Amino acid sequence: MGDNxxxxxxxxxxxxxxxxPGERAIKTFRLEFMGDDGFEHECGQCAMLSIFGQGxxxxxxxxxxLVTDYKQFSIMRAGRVTSAFHSLAVGDVVGIRGPYxxxxxxDDWRGKNLVFxxxxxxxxxxxxxxxxxxxxxxxxxxxxxxxxxxxxRDIMYQVELDKLRSTAEVHLSVDRVEEGWxxxxxxxxxxxxxxxxxxxxxxxxxxxxxxxxKFVIQNLRSLGFRDDQIYTTIxxxxxxxxxxxxxxxxxxxxxxxxxxxxxxADLKELPPEY
Amino acid sequence: MERILDKGQLGDWIAALDGWEVxxxxxxxxxxxxxxxxxxxxxxxxxxxxxTQPPKNFAFPQREVFFTFEQIKGEAPRLTxxxxxxxxxxxxxxxxxxxxxxxxxxxxxxxxxxxxxYQARREQLAYVGLACxxxxxxxxxxxxxxxxxxxxxxxxxxMTDLGDRYLLLAVTATGETLMRKAGSLLAEPTGVDxxxxxxxxxxxxxxxxxAVSNTTSVPARLKANFTSPLWEELAKPCISCGICTxxxxxxxxxxxxxxxxxxxxxxxxxxxxxxxxxxPDFTMHSSGHNPRGSxxxxxxxxxxxxxxxxxxxxxxxxxxxxxxCVTGCPVGIDIITVVNQVASAADLPLTGKG
Numbered sequence: 364m365g366d367n368x369x370x371x372x373x374x375x376x377x378x379x380x381x382x383x384p385g386e387r388a389i390k391t392f393r394l395e396f397m398g399d400d401g402f403e404h405e406c407g408q409c410a411m412l413s414i415f416g417q418g419x420x421x422x423x424x425x426x427x428x429l430v431t432d433y434k435q436f437s438i439m440r441a442g443r444v445t446s447a448f449h450s451l452a453v454g455d456v457v458g459i460r461g462p463y464x465x466x467x468x469x470d471d472w473r474g475k476n477l478v479f480x481x482x483x484x485x486x487x488x489x490x491x492x493x494x495x496x497x498x499x500x501x502x503x504x505x506x507x508x509x510x511x512x513x514x515x516r517d518i519m520y521q522v523e524l525d526k527l528r529s530t531a532e533v534h535l536s537v538d539r540v541e542e543g544w545x546x547x548x549x550x551x552x553x554x555x556x557x558x559x560x561x562x563x564x565x566x567x568x569x570x571x572x573x574x575x576x577k578f579v580i581q582n583l584r585s586l587g588f589r590d591d592q593i594y595t596t597i598x599x600x601x602x603x604x605x606x607x608x609x610x611x612x613x614x615x616x617x618x619x620x621x622x623x624x625x626x627x628a629d630l631k632e633l634p635p636e637y
Numbered sequence: 638m639e640r641i642l643d644k645g646q647l648g649d650w651i652a653a654l655d656g657w658e659v660x661x662x663x664x665x666x667x668x669x670x671x672x673x674x675x676x677x678x679x680x681x682x683x684x685x686x687x688x689t690q691p692p693k694n695f696a697f698p699q700r701e702v703f704f705t706f707e708q709i710k711g712e713a714p715r716l717t718x719x720x721x722x723x724x725x726x727x728x729x730x731x732x733x734x735x736x737x738x739x740x741x742x743x744x745x746x747x748x749x750x751x752x753x754x755y756q757a758r759r760e761q762l763a764y765v766g767l768a769c770x771x772x773x774x775x776x777x778x779x780x781x782x783x784x785x786x787x788x789x790x791x792x793x794x795x796m797t798d799l800g801d802r803y804l805l806l807a808v809t810a811t812g813e814t815l816m817r818k819a820g821s822l823l824a825e826p827t828g829v830d831x832x833x834x835x836x837x838x839x840x841x842x843x844x845x846x847x848a849v850s851n852t853t854s855v856p857a858r859l860k861a862n863f864t865s866p867l868w869e870e871l872a873k874p875c876i877s878c879g880i881c882t883x884x885x886x887x888x889x890x891x892x893x894x895x896x897x898x899x900x901x902x903x904x905x906x907x908x909x910x911x912x913x914x915x916x917p918d919f920t921m922h923s924s925g926h927n928p929r930g931s932x933x934x935x936x937x938x939x940x941x942x943x944x945x946x947x948x949x950x951x952x953x954x955x956x957x958x959x960x961x962c963v964t965g966c967p968v969g970i971d972i973i974t975v976v977n978q979v980a981s982a983a984d985l986p987l988t989g990k991g
Contacts (some may be wrong), residue, residue: 370704599922615946634863
């Protein structure tokens with residue numbers, strides 16, 4: 364008999380950073396496997412994190428596969444497990460199993476321009492791709508990152524985004540006009556249109572609230588991006604992460620196994636149950 | 638291997654199955670259920686219509702503990718997996734529809750990621766099936782979903798009732814082992830026995846049943862009618878009780894939760910329980926967004942999972958036609974009617990989100 368697929372490995376919280384305060388708070392956690400019992404992952408894959416006594420939650424791995432000392436997760440406080448995560452302190456021990464799901468075909472994108480479009484907590488799932496592209500900067504042509512939040516306080520990875528400006532174009536936005544904000548005011552899809560990146564030899568990668576993704580895809584198409592040049596990730600409620608518990612399916616696909624990464628060409632063929 | 642067993646000696650066969658835990662249908666308070674049979678002391682009569690619940694719980698119990706945990710705050714928890722070490726179990730009197738449920742569960746639980754807990758029970762499990770000389774229920778429709786009242790699929794032994802005796806057919810090596818344990822209780826079938834069995838099987842197969850119509854094109858026609866308004870209309874009476882899925886021999890959806898027994902130190906267990914796509918919170922995100930937030934979308938999920946998605950993934954229906962969901966539904970939602978109505982509706986123009 365193989366490994367027990369439901370038994371998590373143990374990991375210690377080695378670093379916690381408060382990204383966004385308030386009701387929709389986001390914190391970033393770095394988890395270090397205890398002992399030699401870890402796993403490798405690819406860009407876009409997720410892990411099932413657990414706090415014993417509270418339960419499990421599927422979270423996308425926000426660190427690059429090139430980082431091997433720890434795995435990073437940016438978690439918005441939403442339900443029971445994610446709220447429990449927000450009460451953790453450095454040194455606490457949690458459960459982790461994975462990696463789960465498919466990944467972004469980053470290797471196929473060598474020599475291309477990459478356009479990232481994220482909103483809110485949706486920067487986390489595409490962050491490993493951005494980090495990998497920046498680390499292997501010579502493999503890619505122009506890299507641009509569009510990212511927005513409701514207000515300046517809702518912008519996550521602020522320090523990292525500033526650092527990113529040396530190697531990539533960074534276009535930030537906030538939904539509403541706010542005093543002191545120097546960059547774009549308005550929704551992410553509008554910011555995208557104002558800069559109008561070229562579809563030539565480009566791949567667009569987007570993740571964020573469903574309504575944002577919908578308009579981003581519309582706008583990308585009007586800019587001339589083909590369906591197979593657009594990638595996104597989808598999420599659904601998950602319990603097993605193994606294609607068995609039956610709740611995350613979109614048509615015949617269990618998102619935990621076949622997703623979370625889809626090209627729009629593939630995703631538009633599935634029923635809109637996400 | 639085919640053998641004849643005198644009906645009066647069924648109990649003796651069961652008594653000879655040392656090393657096996659034996660279960661058989663027992664009628665208690667008007668409910669047929671699989672109960673442990675204590676060797677020859679219980680007289681087992683396989684004259685049941687079908688059990689109220691299918692035998693799927695033997696491989697996939699309604700509630701099971703994955704592991705226990707004990708954790709002092711800040712320290713590493715101690716996890717103790719509770720993988721079942723069950724005795725070999727044989728279930729007598731399994732109807733062919735329920736037999737066919739098991740290989741469908743196998744596809745879900747043993748492919749790609751092998752489910753440790755399911756596999757541990759499954760490896761120890763054998764089914765001695767009983768052919769249905771007549772449909773045991775008024776909502777039987779096995780023939781229209783690829784099955785048959787004499788199907789061997791998923792069974793280790795198929796028994797056929799020949800009046801005063803059974804014809805036993807070994808379907809698997811495990812089935813042969815079980816039959817060999819009967820020793821001299823079994824006799825070689827005669828030409829008369831075989832002729833009688835042939836007549837019984839033919840009568841069973843030709844007996845009229847309810848049916849899903851034009852089955853081969855059902856997956857494609859359900860896909861074409863994904864946005865049909867019929868889904869919401871047909872689901873209107875649904876009270877989201879989930880009985881259709883809890884009684885189903887192939888429904889496998891489950892939930893995983895932590896139960897705590899103490900907080901300092903933290904002690905508890907991670908458990909799996911059956912769950913159902915018919916509960917509104919089954920798919921609800923923590924944001925409140927629900928991809929299947931209406932009765933119609935949930936009925937569509939149950940029906941399309943069985944008749945379209947599973948077929949697209951595995952080339953077979955995830956329905957064996959036992960009819961329990963029809964008989965058990967308190968508001969009369971009938972999967973045969975639903976499939977027939979939706980699949981036969983004219984292809985409708987797509988109207989966006991269903």
